Amino acid sequence: MQLNNQKNRFCQKRGLSGLSALQFKQLIRLKEINEQTEFNRIMERLLPDVAGYIARRLSSAVKNGDLPPQKYKVADFTDELYLKAYDQINEVSDEKELHPWLFIKADELLEETIRTEDKDASFFENIDRFTKAEWKQMQEEFSADVDGELRLLEEFDDVSYPKYEYHWQDALVTDNSEEKYLEALDSGLTNSEIHQHIDMVLHRLPTPMRSIYDLAVHQRFSPNEIAKIKRISVQQVKCYLKQAKDSIRKSLENRFRKHSA
Secondary structure, three states, X not given: OHHHHHHHHHHHHHHHHHHHHHHHHHHHHHHHOOOHHHHHHHHHHXXXXXHHHHHHHHHHHHHOOOOXXXXXXXXXXXXXXXXXXXXXXXXXXXXXXXXXXXXXXXXXXXHHHOOOOOOOHHHHHOOOOOOHHHHHHHHHHHHHHHXXXXXXXXXXXXXXXXXXXXXXXXXXXXOHHHHHHHHHHHHOOOHXXXXXXXXXXXXXXXXXXXXXHXXXXXXXXXXXXXXXXXXXXXXXXXXXXXXXXXXXXXXXXXXXXXXHO
């Protein structure tokens, strides 16, 4: 079942990428004849997964205190993205670049708004040192804020967008021994507990790490594609992704060690 869900998410992502490629020449033509209304109508079909990406990053920023609650909405960024896409569409060199380019522009808009230092660097550095009591308190605090986050995400209610549930496989890097360990861990925890824990940890990781993990796990972008979106090296993308997964794995082991004994 999980494998089928992953395949469906991959196909949906590739479908939107293919749709972007098909519409590229039409968007360029509409910009040339100054037809912004029709341009926006086409763009509306291309933005569901970008809007979901914005929603998750915005939710994390609010939860982490980087942005004040109830001040910004997903629509604030998607509306601006329409304008930026229309003004700057000529930056896109070919149809294959359009889909990742939209994520680049979304990142630019978010980063213009989110300028503060990440307040959770100490969490990342000490993730394997927290006591079970501290994990419990963090979970309680996180759960208390969930309603506010869900209300924010509900602004993006397109039924075509897949709602993602985290699984223990999302913490795997490459080592087969990790898979055996986490299979044992999974047998002692419910799917809901694993999802809630991974979601909580991700919200506390440094912003670049969170967004790269999001692009890899939710959007199924490859390291090469993420490197273009984030405008960093492929090696740096792989490093961030490994650090995020290592952090999740360490936190699972630290908090739920007794289940794998």
